[in-house]
Amino acid sequence: xxxxxxxxxxxxxxxxxxxxxxxxxxxxxxxxxxxxxxxxxxxxxxxxxxxxxxxxxxxxxxxxxxxxxxxxxxxxxxxxxxxxxxxxxxxxxxxxxxxxxxxxxxxxxxxxxxxxxxxxxxxxxxxxxxxxxxxxxxxxxxxxxxxxxxxxxxxxxxxxxxxxxxxxxxxxxxxxxxxxxxxxxxxxxxxxx
Amino acid sequence: xxxxxxxxxxxxxxxxxxxxxxxxxxxxxxxxxxxxxxxxxxxxxxxxxxxxxxxxxxxxxxxxxxxxxxxxxxxxxxxxxxxxxxxxxxxxxxxxxxxxxxxxxxxxxxxxxxxxxxxxxxxxxxxxxxxxxxxxxxxxxxxxxxxxxxxxxxxxxxxxxxxxxxxxxxxx
Numbered sequence: 001x002x003x004x005x006x007x008x009x010x011x012x013x014x015x016x017x018x019x020x021x022x023x024x025x026x027x028x029x030x031x032x033x034x035x036x037x038x039x040x041x042x043x044x045x046x047x048x049x050x051x052x053x054x055x056x057x058x059x060x061x062x063x064x065x066x067x068x069x070x071x072x073x074x075x076x077x078x079x080x081x082x083x084x085x086x087x088x089x090x091x092x093x094x095x096x097x098x099x100x101x102x103x104x105x106x107x108x109x110x111x112x113x114x115x116x117x118x119x120x121x122x123x124x125x126x127x128x129x130x131x132x133x134x135x136x137x138x139x140x141x142x143x144x145x146x147x148x149x150x151x152x153x154x155x156x157x158x159x160x161x162x163x164x165x166x167x168x169x170x171x172x173x174x175x176x177x178x179x180x181x182x183x184x185x186x187x188x189x190x191x192x193x
Numbered sequence: 194x195x196x197x198x199x200x201x202x203x204x205x206x207x208x209x210x211x212x213x214x215x216x217x218x219x220x221x222x223x224x225x226x227x228x229x230x231x232x233x234x235x236x237x238x239x240x241x242x243x244x245x246x247x248x249x250x251x252x253x254x255x256x257x258x259x260x261x262x263x264x265x266x267x268x269x270x271x272x273x274x275x276x277x278x279x280x281x282x283x284x285x286x287x288x289x290x291x292x293x294x295x296x297x298x299x300x301x302x303x304x305x306x307x308x309x310x311x312x313x314x315x316x317x318x319x320x321x322x323x324x325x326x327x328x329x330x331x332x333x334x335x336x337x338x339x340x341x342x343x344x345x346x347x348x349x350x351x352x353x354x355x356x357x358x359x360x361x362x363x364x365x
Contacts, residue, residue, distance in 0.1 A: 032210045082247070085298065086268030089247040099268075101298065121294045122301060124271035127220075129213050134294035136214040146267075146295050149303045151232040152260070155322065163322050164341075 002048060002076065002139060005037030009047035009071065013064050014096070015054030018125040019081035023051055025128045038135060044070040049138070055083035055090045056097035061106075068107065076138050077118045080131060085120045220289050225272045227290040230265060230305050234284035236323040237261040237307045241276040241285055250276055250285075259318040260306040267293060267301040282327070312343035319343035 012020055026033045027040065041047050044067045056064060079100045082088035087098035097103060104115035121134040136142045155163075211218060220226070239252040241263075249270040252263050276285045295301060309318035310325060325340065332340070339347050 029209055030211060031213060035210070082269055082271055085301070086266060087247075088269060089271055091247060091269055117296070119294055119296060120268060120298050120301060122267050122270065123291070123293065126293075127291045129211075129218055130291045130294065132213055133292045137294050137296070141214055142292075144295055144300070145290075146227075146293050146300050148300050150306075151304070152306045153232075153308050155308045160322070163326065166326065 009044045010051045013054035014057035019053040022125045031128045049076040082124045231284045234282045237321040244275040244279040263305040265303040313341045314346040
């Protein structure tokens with residue numbers, strides 16, 4: 001997508017600072033991402049990508065929308081952390097919009113802005129290497145590992161019958177040793193005067 | 194002389210930068226990464242759903258198809274490992290996988306669908322086969338005959354039995 005250097009604007013929308021510290025970590029000598037040309041910039045007008053953290057609190061929603069509008073097209077959004085990906089632990093509280101997906105809905109309805117390419121990086125907070133992996137995915141250096149998994153249990157009629165037999169067959173092998181209480185049949189008790 | 198000593202120190206330490214995306218790294222032993230549901234062990238008991246703080250794990254019944262759906266959305270998971278602590282069969286475990294970045298949030302879901310038992314009287318699905326097999330060992334023998342009844346029908350039957358029970362006994 002982006003073949004040349006990716007300039008990143010760090011946009012905090014009410015995050016707890018965990019993800020922000022991990023973003024600062026990747027610019028430190030141990031995981032030095034400036035070797036890929038990734039650089040933090042101070043203004044959204046200079047940026048190619050947004051490092052988005054936080055679940056978008058109501059108070060900062062207008063500022064977030066202004067910053068989104070200021071970044072020139074084409075742009076990439078790196079949604080870093082569980083809060084940005086899906087709302088995190090605050091996904092249904094009253095003071096929070098709930099992640100970039102909900103923000104895109106508001107942008108589409110109110111300002112008619114198409115949602116940009118987004119890379120979801122889950123984690124609470126994500127490891128610095130996980131953020132580097134997300135940036136490398138944006139550059140097309142690595143392949144995506146995570147895939148949607150669906151498992152459907154399949155039962156034939158025969159196995160169903162087997163399970164029913166097992167359920168009744170195990171009735172003798174319980175650890176309870178209380179005597180069984182017999183109850184009179186309801187029809188018999190009806191016939192009694 | 195201060196700068197020169199700094200150069201000699203940096204030479205003695207050498208390179209500290211990782212070669213990460215081009216070379217794999219090792220994670221710590223107790224690292225909490227992506228949770229994964231073992232589809233063969235899961236019984237659909239909903240205890241993980243009750244323990245999950247952000248409701249990343251949701252369990253709901255699809256009554257039309259007769260399946261119980263265990264739905265894990267990684268985009269909301271906070272990797273607290275409470276589901277691993279609480280799972281009675283050890284079906285859910287946190288792996289050391291951390292490379293979870295995706296281009297679409299559809300890829301962050303894991304869905305397990307388990308077949309449910311239908312009630313003998315009203316035909317409504319009420320529990321999974323695996324959960325019945327697991328919990329049958331805890332049941333006293335005199336309740337086995339009501340094993341394939343849904344909770345509502347069971348309550349009705351018990352009340353009927355209590356109404357017609359006469360002489361001795363006392364409880365059913």
